[in-house]
Amino acid sequence: MHEMSIAMSIIEAVVEKASQENSRKVSEIELQVGKASGILTESLTFCFSAAAKNTIVDGARLEIRETESLGTCEDCGNSFPVEGFFAACPSCGSYKTDLVSGRELLIKSITLE
Numbered sequence: 001m002h003e004m005s006i007a008m009s010i011i012e013a014v015v016e017k018a019s020q021e022n023s024r025k026v027s028e029i030e031l032q033v034g035k036a037s038g039i040l041t042e043s044l045t046f047c048f049s050a051a052a053k054n055t056i057v058d059g060a061r062l063e064i065r066e067t068e069s070l071g072t073c074e075d076c077g078n079s080f081p082v083e084g085f086f087a088a089c090p091s092c093g094s095y096k097t098d099l100v101s102g103r104e105l106l107i108k109s110i111t112l113e
């Protein structure tokens with residue numbers, strides 16, 4: 001499962017950060033997930049709590065903020081919000097568009113106890 005490996009790498013990064021700070025408990029993790037990342041946030045939350053068992057991350061609150069996808073048009077330079085993975089430019093109809101944001105997965109903040 002895709003989300004399970006993501007959840008495990010997030011936990012790995014958080015555990016490493018907590019040990020650098022000499023913390024034994026993580027109370028909250030804030031994630032930023034792009035809408036075009038393909039990550040199902042509900043599934044990620046579920047995998048996260050399963051993978052966190054028996055780690056210092058167990059019981060931590062997972063806050064997921066979804067960010068909108070943004071595309072740009074190579075033909076006219078227009079920037080526009082994107083729904084889904086591909087979109088035609090709303091101003092000139094070109095399909096030569098690039099997704100400039102929306103695929104990211106970032107750990108925005110970690111709250112340690």
Ligand SMILES: [Zn+2]
Pocket residue numbers: 073074075076077078089090091092093094
């Ligand atoms: Zn355009």
